[in-house]
Amino acid sequence: MVQGAVNWNTGMTQKWLQEYVDDWVSFYRKHTAEGEVASYIPALKEANQDHLGISIIGMHGMKIRSGDVDVRFTIQSISKVLSFIVACMQRGVSYMLDKVDVEPTGEAFNSIMHLEMKPLKKPFNPLVNAGAITVSSMLDGETSKDKLDPLLSLLEEIIGHRPPINLEVYESERESSMRNRAIGYYLLETGFLDSDIEVTLDTYFKQCSIEVTIDDLARIGLILANDGKDPDSDQEIIPRQVARLAKALMLTCGMYDASGKFAAYVGIPAKSGVSGGIIAVSPPRVRNEPLPFMDGCGMAVYGPALDSKGNSTAGIRLLRHIATQWDLSIF
Ligand code: DON
Known part of the structure; x- marks a missing residue:
């Protein structure tokens, strides 16, 4: 897919990436039908089962947003x-x-x-x-x-x-x-x-019950990807040791009893919530070919239809697809 020395971290490729992500969101939306909106907390039942959205924020201001990006939901x-x-x-x-x-x-x-x-x-x-x-x-x-x-x-x-x-x-x-x-x-x-x-x-x-959007979560993911520093101001918001510990916990425990599979098939730290959000952190990676968001990015999906483990059905599939296409795995 990538020809020559494309700099994936510049705005040059933003339009191209946006089109891909739009296609992937449309494709994976059908998987929302396989899950169920959480009902053990009655107010969560009001969510729209068909919703699916993603926000990705990179180190140099590059931002890709697609699907139901403006829904407010509780962070859980x-x-x-x-x-x-x-x-x-x-x-x-x-x-x-x-x-x-x-x-x-x-x-x-x-x-x-x-x-x-x-x-x-x-x-x-x-x-x-x-x-x-x-x-x-x-x-x-x-x-x-x-x-x-x-x-x-x-x-x-x-x-x-x-x-x-x-x-x-x-x-x-x-x-x-x-x-x-x-x-x-x-x-x-x-x-x-x-x-x-x-x-x-x-x-x-x-x-x-704190209310957020996927843009908010992606921004938190970005700070974690950058070991606790805000890449725009270079200010430390979270101490490096704490940010690293948080990422290790997300990788090993963040998706509950599906954490092993998520690490194996997606390969990045993530944390889900029962309202349908997932925050994911892609740290900077070194590869022999240029790839999207090589300096790291924060990602967040929202898809309130959940699988039996309490994780977003379509959200997990979408993240898995992106991680495979962009070679995001940290392993
Ligand atoms: O305590 C609970 O059960 C909820 N407030 C949070 C659980 C949750 O988000 C689990 N996520 N998949």
Whole structure:
């Protein structure tokens, strides 16, 4: 497909890439019919099953957007990456890793069973509900508002505005939260909560209800691809060590019990959410031929129809196709 020394990182090829991505979005949209919109949080049922959109932001301002790009949706589990980053920035990495492990579970995101499987009973990783609830309890502050303030400020620094919390989704999640409450009480018993359980759960429900677009998520992905620095200003927004740890966790645990397959077939760090978003990070890569976004990029898809693991059916296929076409795998 690529002839000669095309510089894929300049605007020269933007039109060309845009046409390809438009075609791929049209092609993969049919896979939305294979999934189902999440219903265990009642407010999420209102999503349009047919939606599919992608945003890709590169290091030099190159941006490709296609499909349903303007839909606002709640960030859900993708917030777990951000709360872990903020907690590491506040408490330090070694403190956090004493409280939550970095091992994939191979179980569903809301599994309780795995909490009992290790002698220490420490949550397996910060990207499953159990680990994320522990992390929310470790954010600085006495109230959920205080705890979320630094997370919202970090988001503001990255995306340029303070994102709202969707109150309808927050209330719906709070009212249907039996399993997360069970996980919370289990963590309380085993000593893995640093704050009051109600404050912790409220923080967790609110962080999951932050409203974003795929452009916002792609921009967060870009910062992670650049090891925590904003490529435009060269300012460090996330410490390099924390950004790298977050990416390692995304690669090994970000797609839950489909993380192995995602690493094998797509090969880049990613994190999904039950509202249908996936954030993916393509770090800079070295190849013998010029390829799109070689300096790295942030990517995000939205497709609320989910597979049985809670990941966007069409979104995963679209990312897999792009990763194959553009040779994105880090391996
Ligand atoms: O706690 C929950 O169940 C949701 N707020 C988040 C779960 C989620 O996004 C899992 N993602 N695939």
